[in-house]
Amino acid sequence: MKDLITIAMPKGRIFEEAADLLRQAGYELPPEFEDSRKLIIDVEEERFRFILAKPMDVPTYVEHGVADLGIAGKDVMLEEERDVYELLDLQISKCYLAVAGLPGTRMNDVAPKIATKYPNVAARYFREQGEQVEIIKLNGSIELAPLIGLSDRIVDIVSTGRTLVENGLVEYERIVDITSRLIVNPVSYRMKDERINELVERLTSVMQEGVKLR
Amino acid sequence: MSQLFMFEKPLGMRDTLPELYEAKSQVRNAIGNEMKQWGYQFMETPALEYYETVGTASAILDQQLFKLLDSQGHTLVLRPDMTAPIARVAASKLLKEDLPLRLAYSASVFRAQQREGGRPAEFEQIGVEMIADETVSADGEVIALMVSALKQANLENFQISVGHIGFVQELFLQILGTEERAQSLTKFLYEKNFVGYREHVKGLNLSSIDKQRLLDFLKLKGGEEVLDFAQSLLENGKGREALLQLQQLWEIVVDYGEQEKLKFDLTLVSHMSYYTGILFEVYADQVGFPIGNGGRYNLLVEKFGKTTGATGFALRVDRLLEALGELKKAEPAHCILFSDERRKEAFQLARDKRGEGVKVALQDINGVKNIDQFTEQYGEVTFLIGKAGRGNES
Numbered sequence: 001m002k003d004l005i006t007i008a009m010p011k012g013r014i015f016e017e018a019a020d021l022l023r024q025a026g027y028e029l030p031p032e033f034e035d036s037r038k039l040i041i042d043v044e045e046e047r048f049r050f051i052l053a054k055p056m057d058v059p060t061y062v063e064h065g066v067a068d069l070g071i072a073g074k075d076v077m078l079e080e081e082r083d084v085y086e087l088l089d090l091q092i093s094k095c096y097l098a099v100a101g102l103p104g105t106r107m108n109d110v111a112p113k114i115a116t117k118y119p120n121v122a123a124r125y126f127r128e129q130g131e132q133v134e135i136i137k138l139n140g141s142i143e144l145a146p147l148i149g150l151s152d153r154i155v156d157i158v159s160t161g162r163t164l165v166e167n168g169l170v171e172y173e174r175i176v177d178i179t180s181r182l183i184v185n186p187v188s189y190r191m192k193d194e195r196i197n198e199l200v201e202r203l204t205s206v207m208q209e210g211v212k213l214r
Numbered sequence: 215m216s217q218l219f220m221f222e223k224p225l226g227m228r229d230t231l232p233e234l235y236e237a238k239s240q241v242r243n244a245i246g247n248e249m250k251q252w253g254y255q256f257m258e259t260p261a262l263e264y265y266e267t268v269g270t271a272s273a274i275l276d277q278q279l280f281k282l283l284d285s286q287g288h289t290l291v292l293r294p295d296m297t298a299p300i301a302r303v304a305a306s307k308l309l310k311e312d313l314p315l316r317l318a319y320s321a322s323v324f325r326a327q328q329r330e331g332g333r334p335a336e337f338e339q340i341g342v343e344m345i346a347d348e349t350v351s352a353d354g355e356v357i358a359l360m361v362s363a364l365k366q367a368n369l370e371n372f373q374i375s376v377g378h379i380g381f382v383q384e385l386f387l388q389i390l391g392t393e394e395r396a397q398s399l400t401k402f403l404y405e406k407n408f409v410g411y412r413e414h415v416k417g418l419n420l421s422s423i424d425k426q427r428l429l430d431f432l433k434l435k436g437g438e439e440v441l442d443f444a445q446s447l448l449e450n451g452k453g454r455e456a457l458l459q460l461q462q463l464w465e466i467v468v469d470y471g472e473q474e475k476l477k478f479d480l481t482l483v484s485h486m487s488y489y490t491g492i493l494f495e496v497y498a499d500q501v502g503f504p505i506g507n508g509g510r511y512n513l514l515v516e517k518f519g520k521t522t523g524a525t526g527f528a529l530r531v532d533r534l535l536e537a538l539g540e541l542k543k544a545e546p547a548h549c550i551l552f553s554d555e556r557r558k559e560a561f562q563l564a565r566d567k568r569g570e571g572v573k574v575a576l577q578d579i580n581g582v583k584n585i586d587q588f589t590e591q592y593g594e595v596t597f598l599i600g601k602a603g604r605g606n607e608s
Contacts, residue, residue, distance in 0.1 A: 064502045
């Protein structure tokens with residue numbers, strides 16, 4: 001397929017919202033699209049190839065150019081700092097990064113410990129606050145860490161705050177708001193500019209309509 | 215550190231095996247010849263330089279430098295690019311009366327890995343520097359030469375994006391008023407973060423017209439018509455200098471007949487402080503990273519004590535090879551297997567063949583255990599064994 005565009009999509013939560021957005025932008029995606037367990041899905045009519053990746057890996061695929069485009073959360077972009085264009089705020093999967101911990105506790109004065117899936121973001125944030133912390137990298141169920149005494153605080157994404165409440169944790173600081181972004185490989189951005197510009201325009205108008213409706 | 219296995223190399227270091235070496239030479243020769251044809255002279259500089267001079271002057275980030283100490287305690291760097299060493303030589307030795315100087319190089323440069331693998335820490339760059347000519351003609355020449363050289367290397371599908379840091383600075387300064395505010399907005403371009411750029415602009419205390427000018431700036435990407443649009447973003451035609459240069463550059467490249475591969479992208483900011491005027495990157499199909507870049511760097515030579523302008527480009531041979539895909543393999547050599555009795559005859563035959571330009575490997579048959587396997591790697595094979603006259607060719 002000539003002028004095929006490869007799009008790296010995050011598996012899970014963001015995937016459906018992103019697919020929905022592409023449909024609103026007038027792209028014909030097959031109905032069984034969301035249910036497929038395949039890792040590579042070709043949509044020949046639209047000359048798209050989707051690759052399904054772990055959210056944290058999307059910018060890696062795009063940076064290396066094996067995917068032209070990707071949809072990645074700002075949290076992942078901040079953590080990974082990949083050399084890609086961040087073209088569009090898709091306004092989906094809204095959440096924020098926050099510091100949380102057990103209520104009424106203070107951070108250890110000598111060596112405060114922070115558990116997180118985002119070691120770079122967390123280290124940068126506390127450094128900017130003038131605080132030197134020790135980062136403990138976890139891969140999931142971050143809320144466990146303060147409950148069982150692994151860390152004083154956690155840095156994690158919060159969408160509704162329910163997980164925190166259910167585990168008896170409170171939010172201490174809000175670090176940054178997160179939405180999903182359309183990211184582009186710098187070479188694809190030039191070599192496939194016509195198709196990418198069209199996609200960006202179509203998505204932009206969907207989002208502007210969304211703003212009007214609200 | 216765990217004990218190293220004997221096969222291990224430092225992170226990002228790669229071997230060039232014969233086949234790849236051959237491919238590299240082909241590309242290097244094709245491009246190098248074109249550079250020579252344009253009157254550029256090749257030169258070499260040492261792999262090690264002082265950190266305080268070349269290390270700090272180079273455009274490469276500090277954390278990417280390989281540093282070591284010499285016996286006097288000076289910090290050294292493995293050269294991270296060739297531009298800074300050449301600027302050093304030009305400023306201290308070659309520049310006479312500030313006459314334009316055309317230099318070329320092909321050399322390994324060293325940049326430490328930032329994160330995971332997948333990228334070499336040592337790679338070959340081939341490029342030119344045009345020193346002491348501050349005209350747009352010089353910028354046009356290096357771009358036209360780059361296009362021509364890439365075509366000589368048989369690369370077809372590539373594109374050059376050209377920007378101008380002077381335009382970015384002028385426009386941002388006009389609207390934002392201070393160097394500092396302009397700088398912080400420029401940083402978003404450097405980081406390729408257009409979302410952050412737009413948010414930053416929306417949050418600024420500016421008239422909606424000025425905000426729109428800054429937002430429209432992101433659209434300055436495309437053919438020659440972009441320059442007119444760019445012009446309309448400037449106040450009363452102030453700061454047109456950069457755009458005039460780009461217009462002139464376009465005309466020069468058109469006169470070279472090489473405009474087909476050229477596009478403008480005024481949002482291109484490849485470095486926060488290194489380039490001073492026209493700058494560009496070159497991209498090829500099938501390669502996720504730019505295959506080369508360049509631009510005008512008028513402040514670099516000054517760091518080495520001469521005030522003069524310079525422009526140039528560097529191509530990455532590894533990425534270029536990736537873009538070229540399958541290269542034609544080198545002709546396999548002719549092999550002559552001989553035994554002692556016919557050694558002299560074999561040597562004579564080899565000499566004759568080599569004289570005709572054929573590559574010939576001479577091999578004493580007693581040195582080979584499996585003859586079939588051995589001869590597979592050669593094209594033609596001649597056996598000169600046993601008593602004279604009984605040899606057979608296959």
